């Protein structure tokens with residue numbers, strides 16, 4: 012766990028440096044006055060925490076400490092605490108109901124957000140935990156996506172269901188469920204093609220995948236995870252809105268937190284949508300996908316040293 016915290020901390024370095032450096036510039040042995048609070052609010056908005064979170068935090072700080080001296084460390088500790096409180100209600104590891112056989116997890120998101128990589132990482136982690144996993148390679152647009160999953164499938168000894176390029180993704184999802192059920196698999200992970208929010212055809216295809224899966228069972232998919240690339244910052248909000256209109260998004264996965272100064276977006280997403288955040292990615296290898304924990308993330312985002 013200590014190893015993971017360091018990895019998280021290193022991954023969040025860009026976000027954390029940006030935030031702590033700006034906070035430090037605002038608070039240098041100053042009494043907490045209106046001007047300082049305004050500057051802090053601006054810093055938090057610039058760090059992608061969003062207007063609502065920024066004003067909540069500043070209001071609470073005003074209530075508790077207005078007119079008093081406050082040190083840089085105190086302010087950072089206060090921030091970490093408040094951020095942790097906002098994140099805590101949404102930090103849930105995805106719980107697989109192993110009575111389902113298979114528990115169906117549908118992965119959705121815009122192009123390049125990290126769906127296929129995340130499918131591979133989750134397949135590895137669940138296989139390591141002793142679960143029987145299979146994968147439906149329903150991105151039938153890109154041969155590379157299928158190949159990427161087949162490499163993992165061979166490595167993990169996990170079946171990868173596929174069809175020819177250009178095949179109907181919904182049909183493949185439907186048949187994959189049948190196969191996974193016959194195999195008595197614990198989990199069926201369904202990868203899908205990337206689709207931009209404004210691509211109506213592709214968005215409709217996603218709706219079709221869900222509709223066709225539900226011919227098996229109205230509860231399907233058991234989880235629909237929206238994979239968001241944290242480097243897009245506030246654009247992630249419109250991705251949640253658009254995808255939620257088309258399918259019942261049950262949870263979020265945030266990737267590429269290692270390559271961005273926009274890690275604060277996780278806090279604004281948690282505050283606005285209250286959707287569970289199941290895991291975060293801070294790198295490309297399997298162990299770089301980890302359950303999301305509020306306290307660790309808040310500390311990683313705000314505090315320079317443990």
Ligand SMILES: Nc1nc2c(ncn2[C@@H]2O[C@H](COP(=O)(O)OP(=O)(O)OP(=O)(O)O)[C@@H](O)[C@H]2O)c(=O)[nH]1
Nearest residue numbers: 122123124125126127128205266267292293294295
């Ligand atoms: N640094 C970093 N890179 C990541 C992370 N997750 C995914 N990537 C990289 O992001 C790129 C895109 O990942 P994919 O998994 O192919 O994304 P996708 O959503 O399947 O893309 P499409 O199928 O084209 O929509 C790859 O180069 C991944 O290695 C992460 O947490 N950190």
Ligand SMILES: [Mg+2]
Nearest residue numbers: 126127150156
């Ligand atoms: Mg993909």
